[in-house]
Amino acid sequence: MESFRSGFVGLVGPTNSGKSTLMNALLGRKLSIVSPRAQTTYHGIRGIQTKEREQIIYVDTPGFQRNPDRIARLLNKVADKNAKDCDFLVWVFDVSNPKAFSQIMQLKERISNKPIEKTFCILNKVDKVAKGDLLPLLQKIHELGVFSEIIPVSALKKDGVDRLAKLLSPMMPEGMPWYSPEDKTDRSQDFVLSEFIREKVYTATRQEVPYTVRVEMENWPEEKQPDRVPTYHAIIWVDSESRRGILIGKQGEMLKRIGTAARQDIEGYLGHQVCLKLFVRVQPHWRDDARALNKYLELET
Ligand SMILES: Nc1nc2c(ncn2[C@@H]2O[C@H](COP(=O)(O)OP(=O)(O)OP(=O)(O)O)[C@@H](O)[C@H]2O)c(=O)[nH]1
Ligand SMILES: [Mg+2]
Structure with missing residues (x-):
């Protein structure tokens, strides 16, 4: 063989x-x-x-x-x-x-x-x-x-x-596959979706704003309705009120731009339409908290 x-x-x-x-x-x-x-x-x-x-x-x-x-x-x-x-x-x-x-x-x-x-x-x-x-x-x-x-x-x-x-x-060494053929990544769907959103923050904002952002998908218990477009909720964490203001933008236009661009990538990834809702919240100094940062970067403390 x-x-x-x-x-x-x-x-x-x-x-x-x-x-x-x-x-x-x-x-x-x-x-x-x-x-x-x-x-x-x-x-x-x-x-x-x-x-x-x-x-x-x-x-x-x-x-x-x-x-x-x-x-x-x-x-x-x-x-x-x-x-x-x-x-x-x-x-x-x-x-x-x-x-x-x-x-x-x-x-x-x-x-x-x-x-x-x-x-x-x-x-x-x-x-x-x-x-x-x-x-x-x-x-x-x-x-x-x-x-x-x-x-x-x-x-x-x-x-x-x-x-x-x-x-x-x-x-490549000879040997059996490590993953089953339908696996595309080791990461969860939530991880990939949150990253697509983070990418849009990187491309839409300037200076240090991108580096102060962390994105988390929210588990929102929602009844699955087969003929409804699924809704995903995400929280963009920033470390100050002023950066929250920048991310939301005048009349919410910045957040809307980020959301539209992220939704397109998410739809490409999942292969179907989605509805994406973004929320911006403040958690001061999260990057100065060594434990929080290590946890986020998956490093042992
Ligand atoms: N012109 C040109 N630009 C490229 C090419 N490959 C990547 N880029 C651009 O280089 C920039 C950085 O690309 P990334 O793929 O994010 O680089 P990276 O090495 O993963 O960066 P880090 O994750 O920050 O380490 C982006 O603007 C890309 O579009 C290339 O072959 N040609
Ligand atoms: Mg990279």
């Missing part, structure tokens, strides 16, 4: 390099949230792809940050924790960032923790750079000898993503 392959592939790298975009491109659907800001992903999230003779579990992680503040230090921990048990690591760098090579050097020790044959280097966002600029960088990275493949891709335009998937397949 032909063998089955199954393994965990960790997507790791500096913040904003496109790890979550790449995970969604590999899966062919939106699961992990994406934004132009640093520090978008807060939690490890697994995207499961099952084929006839293979199951790959992609593990998205928070990005590493240089000179981390308190929260970034915790996010670095979350990334390490999620990468630790992966069979294979895909390091993702943004080639349009002039610091890409120094980021690789900075992370070299972490990269070398895995044997070279279990480590790829993805040079993402190639759509933003001239081909000629890529070659010297490729050469320099090659000379480091810490990656078994260096693969230029554009996760956004889905260039090179199929090639990456093809190169990953034979790298």
Whole structure:
């Protein structure tokens, strides 16, 4: 009998390099949230792809940050924790960032923790750079000898993503699938829905507002009525009244914009229409409470 392959592939790298975009491109659907800001992903999230003779579990992680503040230090921990048990690591760098090579050097020790044959280097966002600029960088990275493949891709335009998937397949260990074929993620539906809402807060608001937000789905006992569009309630927690005001906006227009955009993603994910109700509540200083933060980031205290 032909063998089955199954393994965990960790997507790791500096913040904003496109790890979550790449995970969604590999899966062919939106699961992990994406934004132009640093520090978008807060939690490890697994995207499961099952084929006839293979199951790959992609593990998205928070990005590493240089000179981390308190929260970034915790996010670095979350990334390490999620990468630790992966069979294979895909390091993702943004080639349009002039610091890409120094980021690789900075992370070299972490990269070398895995044997070279279990480590790829993805040079993402190639759509933003001239081909000629890529070659010297490729050469320099090659000379480091810490990656078994260096693969230029554009996760956004889905260039090179199929090639990456093809190169990953034979790298997976032989073994039974870890999840049943209908499983798409390890996360609950509530988690995914709350993240879609958080993404819209990130893209709709500015400065520090996104970083002070936590989203929770509310369990609202509601009689299931087969011909009714299901309603989901979510609470957006912020840490001050003024930020609550910003999120609601003039005559509620900001919250409405966030709600409409989130609803569209949720409908795409669930495959049916939904009604989404958002509430903004204040919980002062929740991010200064070490226990609350550790609990939110699923880190042991
Ligand atoms: N031009 C271009 N932009 C990209 C590409 N991949 C990702 N981006 C953009 O880069 C930004 C960051 O993408 P994310 O996928 O959120 O990055 P991340 O590495 O998951 O970031 P963190 O979760 O904060 O660590 C977003 O604005 C993406 O649209 C790409 O191939 N080309
Ligand atoms: Mg991310």
